Amino acid sequence: MPAHDFSPVPGHTHARVLDSDGNPVITTTGLTKVYRSRGREVTALDGVDLHVREGEVYGVIGQSGAGKSSLIRCVNLLERPTAGTVTVAGQDLTALAGRGQRAGKELRQARSRIGMVFQHFNLLSTRTVRDNVELPLEILGKSGKERSRKALELLELVGLADQAGAYPAQLSGGQKQRVGIARALAGDPKVLLSDEATSALDPETTRSILQLLRDLNRQLGLTVLLITHEMDVVKSVCDSAALMENGRIVESGTVSELLGTPGSELASALFPVGGAATGEDRTVIDVTFQGEAATRPVISQLSRTYNIDISILGAAIDTVGGLQVGRMRIELPGRYEDNVVPVGFLREQGLQIDIVGEPQLAKEGAK
Ligand SMILES: Nc1ncnc2c1ncn2[C@@H]1O[C@H](COP(=O)(O)OP(=O)(O)OP(=O)(O)O)[C@@H](O)[C@H]1O
Numbered sequence: 001m002p003a004h005d006f007s008p009v010p011g012h013t014h015a016r017v018l019d020s021d022g023n024p025v026i027t028t029t030g031l032t033k034v035y036r037s038r039g040r041e042v043t044a045l046d047g048v049d050l051h052v053r054e055g056e057v058y059g060v061i062g063q064s065g066a067g068k069s070s071l072i073r074c075v076n077l078l079e080r081p082t083a084g085t086v087t088v089a090g091q092d093l094t095a096l097a098g099r100g101q102r103a104g105k106e107l108r109q110a111r112s113r114i115g116m117v118f119q120h121f122n123l124l125s126t127r128t129v130r131d132n133v134e135l136p137l138e139i140l141g142k143s144g145k146e147r148s149r150k151a152l153e154l155l156e157l158v159g160l161a162d163q164a165g166a167y168p169a170q171l172s173g174g175q176k177q178r179v180g181i182a183r184a185l186a187g188d189p190k191v192l193l194s195d196e197a198t199s200a201l202d203p204e205t206t207r208s209i210l211q212l213l214r215d216l217n218r219q220l221g222l223t224v225l226l227i228t229h230e231m232d233v234v235k236s237v238c239d240s241a242a243l244m245e246n247g248r249i250v251e252s253g254t255v256s257e258l259l260g261t262p263g264s265e266l267a268s269a270l271f272p273v274g275g276a277a278t279g280e281d282r283t284v285i286d287v288t289f290q291g292e293a294a295t296r297p298v299i300s301q302l303s304r305t306y307n308i309d310i311s312i313l314g315a316a317i318d319t320v321g322g323l324q325v326g327r328m329r330i331e332l333p334g335r336y337e338d339n340v341v342p343v344g345f346l347r348e349q350g351l352q353i354d355i356v357g358e359p360q361l362a363k364e365g366a367k
């Protein structure tokens, strides 16, 4: 299976979404969006319940057409949802009047506290970098002096103070996106929404922009909801993630919860480990280690306790969402039925065990 195959897993369960630490700052309930054009109906969002906690970087990933952009546009009410509610920082946005350009005053004010970063930057080519950042401040009715002070402060924050007088055409893609981010921060938002902000950038620049988003998240306590189709983006900056398919969230949770969820599609995409069975009568298991479990010699204990030969088919250690995680694919002789006891032994050591190729077994075993 390719690492980025998001085909549905039958009967897939959600990881726990919210636990006690952290207040939800973005919540959607039953969010539905049906587009009607030329007599045709497209259900882009089909009852999305999203919970993004204060101060986290939350990634939504999914294939083209899954509904990711629709979700983000409904979260800031650029699109009016067909049904469901959107609450941002305690305010029910769906209760406020207007939509798009015709938003009422309250909605416009609420929206100014939600920053938005776009894939294609959307800078005005006739304005300098500084004037682009000042634009939302003009709309907010700030005085000239205040605008220019704030714009320079924001350009400093994104590392572009020396380009304040340049025009967008004179900047690289990464620099343009920095301007886009500075502009998004003009209204001192609590929340930053980003729709494929790095998709138009090369890998190196992508890394630096993601690092900037991470730094802003830490420095300003900014909550970031980030839409992407690249697993690497989720892997490098996200605390939590959701997988969207056909307008629905099919998996969600913190990276740690996802890695600990048997059969999680997101977890195996976040942390792929290769290696195929060497023969028919073999049981292939993925063992995931998080935290202190990684330091115990469980594989040699398993081998000694049950007197079995274990082959290691693949292994990797990586940092996923800031967590040190190890994963090992091992092979035991015999079918799964012959290995119920050794597999149980591994689970009792607090390890995450996935029986490769048998998601149903993995789930049953975890009960
Ligand atoms: N304004 C619109 N009018 C009609 N249909 C739309 C509109 N916007 C989106 N859609 C449809 O809604 C579905 C979800 O689209 P959306 O843009 O949200 O997907 P996406 O996950 O962002 O995809 P991509 O990764 O390609 O950006 C698609 O079938 C799309 O064709």
Ligand SMILES: [Mg+2]
Binding pocket: 068, 069, 070
């Ligand atoms: Mg999109």
